[in-house]
Amino acid sequence: MRKIAIVGAGPGGLAAGMILSKMGHDVTIYEKDGIVGGRSKALKLGDFRFDAGPTFLMYVEILEEVFKKSGYDLHKELNLLPIDPLYKLVFPKVTFEPTNDKLNNKSMYDAYIKGLGDAYIKWYDDQKKKFDTITPLLLRPFDSLFDYLKPDTLRAIPSLQLSKTVYTSLKKIHPNPEFIHSLSFQAKYLGMSSYQAPAGFTFLPFLEHGFGLYHVNGGLNMINEKMAELFVKNGGKLILNAPVEEILVEKKIVYGLKVKGITMKFDDVVINADFSYAMTKLINPKHLKKYKPEKLAKKDYSISTMNIYLALDKVFDIKHHQVVFSNDYDLYLQKILNNEFTDDLSYYIHNPSVMDDTMAPKGQSALYILAPVPNLRSKVDFDTYKLEVEEMLYKSIKERLGIDLKPHIIDKLIITPKDWQDDYNVYLGAVFNLSHKLSQMMHFRPHNKFEEIKNLYLVGGGTHPGSGLPTIYQSAILLKSFIKPAEKNS
Ligand SMILES: Cc1cc2nc3c(=O)[nH]c(=O)nc-3n(C[C@H](O)[C@H](O)[C@H](O)COP(=O)(O)OP(=O)(O)OC[C@H]3O[C@@H](n4cnc5c(N)ncnc54)[C@H](O)[C@@H]3O)c2cc1C
Incomplete structure (x- = not known):
């Protein structure tokens, strides 16, 4: 022992x-x-x-x-409770609600642009193959350089698409921006933009579309x-x-x-x-x-996040998992890539009270808004900017979703990159390491x-x-x- x-x-x-x-x-x-x-x-x-x-x-x-x-x-x-749809993705021009049903998603993309569904099926089938070859590399240790010579690594090399990023790999399948962004925003789970993340990671959304997402009561x-x-x-x-x-x-x-x-x-x-x-x-x-x-x-470190946790006096019609994309998402990604601040934010809303009544008192809700922001290398003074970002987010939610959260706030808590660093012991507040x-x-x-x-x-x-x-x-x-x-x- x-x-x-x-x-x-x-x-x-x-x-x-x-x-x-x-x-x-x-x-x-x-x-x-x-x-x-x-x-x-x-x-x-x-x-x-x-x-x-x-x-x-x-x-x-x-x-x-x-x-x-x-x-x-x-x-x-x-x-464990399945989240269905997986999420609602709100773009300025279109809204998508993908599920973990391949054919449903094909129809969803076709309803937006005829033929986009075929691009989705190609993406899905490619990712299935990629998942089968890349997963073994993630399941075993990588202690020695000789691990790169093992058969499973060599087999995975074409799937890693070493010269491409998530963005360029998707663009090759179809150039439609909403198609690309709906299948690449997941690079943020790694704290990166789709312009930076290696193309191997296009299989991340496949894990969602293929296996589903879960909430825990x-x-x-x-x-x-x-x-x-x-x-x-x-x-x-x-x-x-x-x-x-x-x-x-x-x-x-x-x-x-x-x-x-x-x-x-x-x-x-x-x-x-x-x-x-x-x-x-x-x-x-x-x-x-x-x-x-x-x-x-x-x-190199990941980006950080600013999170606003809101105790609200009602339950809003917002999905468990909702992403609102900036008006100019490409510019936003470029800024994030350079660890710069932008006022045209993309953000994520978590509203578990729509499927779980244990998070808040009856008829009320516990909702959080997450804005990806630069880490502390950026020198943004978050003590000053947090109030500005907060107002920006409420304003955007009002304009983009038609929901005015402010009059319904009972209590709130905000966590900034500095808090991730000081209270959670996270280097540079880079929460994805x-x-x-x-x-x-x-x-x-x-x-x-x-x-x-x-x-x-x-x-x-x-x-x-x-x-x-x-x-x-x-x-x-x-x-x-x-x-x-x-x-x-x-
Ligand atoms: C806002 C946000 C959203 C995320 N969303 C997702 C998501 O939806 N899905 C997903 O898969 N991942 C997500 N992640 C990423 C990741 O899953 C979490 O950050 C996860 O908690 C990281 O786990 P960890 O064990 O690496 O580190 P931590 O959760 O940071 O755990 C480290 C522990 O060490 C303790 N500690 C630190 N210093 C000391 C010390 N000196 N002595 C003793 N204890 C110490 C800390 O208090 C902490 O409990 C998210 C992360 C963040 C921040």
Whole structure:
């Protein structure tokens, strides 16, 4: 049995805790907050409950696997509700409501422009093939450069379309802007624009169209609460309000943690806290080489978000998941690409109260608006801009959706990139971590078995395979490749 510490009870840390404790290890999770979940935790305003970050679950198979490997059945533990339609996409010229029914979506695109449905079918079938070849690369570790020579990597190279971006790859199928944007806005899930994201990622919307999206009763934060409960049931120790001050290393080997000034010894340490934050704040730079603070400062980071959580006195006719695209979406993408601010914002509205009456008191709703904005490298002063952005969003919702939210606000909370940095320990407030450009992916992303310090492991959005919930859960599953079950070790 190994004595293992995990730094952080976000989705990555909790999934790792569940699996490692089931393997028979003595696992302790130290979480700085009073509740679990990190960027995915529950936020409360009186009787109103919000998801701080993630609002939908895609590619549920990976979470099912986490539960299975921990000795549980996901569907017996949590109530997953399909989101149908997947979302409503509001463009200035047209509105789309795709579902996970291929033929329904074909008709939807044909109703807009005759023949666009055929382009959609071509896209769908191409993505199915891409999904089958790229997924194996995301499911296994990428510790060695020789991994690029393995048969599954070589097979995937044509699908990765190395010279193309998500945008140029879609444009080749059909040049209609609404077609392209409706199948590429998902690059924002990686904190990138479709002009930047490598073409391999066009399979992201396929995960939605092919497998569907899910809400969890009570919000996605309930996944974390359930994982914490099952981790403890598996024998794990969860210590809340326990910020880790230092990860202790000697001769390139980790030997413990410092928490509240006390040194605690461990055989292994797993970092779930944001990778670049942990490297700059928790490890003495003398132990680091590739990931020294000055080297991290030169890396590419995702965009950030400004979130407005509103307690409202009624339930509005807004889908669970709604995206409003800027009037000039191309210009908006260019600006985001340059980490610049624009007043023609695109934004996302989350309105779970239309399908879940546990989020707010009867007849009322808990709604959040998310605007992708530059990270803190941009030098935008969000203390000043947040009020301006807030007004901009209410005005746009009134003009574009005909809904005046302001008179219905009972209470509100705003989170800016600076808050993500200061309260959630996220480097530069870049909530989707190191960007997913090819030179920061797979072997070139920090390894799950950390390459610079022995017995130190990484889970979460800053390591391989990447920053969405399914890939974060997968990073925890990958620990099984390095840490053997207790009986073989002790
Ligand atoms: C606004 C927003 C919307 C998102 N939407 C989606 C979505 O819909 N779908 C999706 O798949 N993904 C989404 N994501 C991305 C991603 O799924 C979440 O950010 C996810 O919570 C990241 O998980 P993590 O485990 O990597 O890190 P975190 O959630 O940040 O967890 C890290 C944990 O470490 C703790 N910690 C930090 N420092 C210390 C310390 N010194 N000592 C002890 N503990 C510490 C933190 O408190 C936290 O609990 C979204 C993210 C954001 C911010």
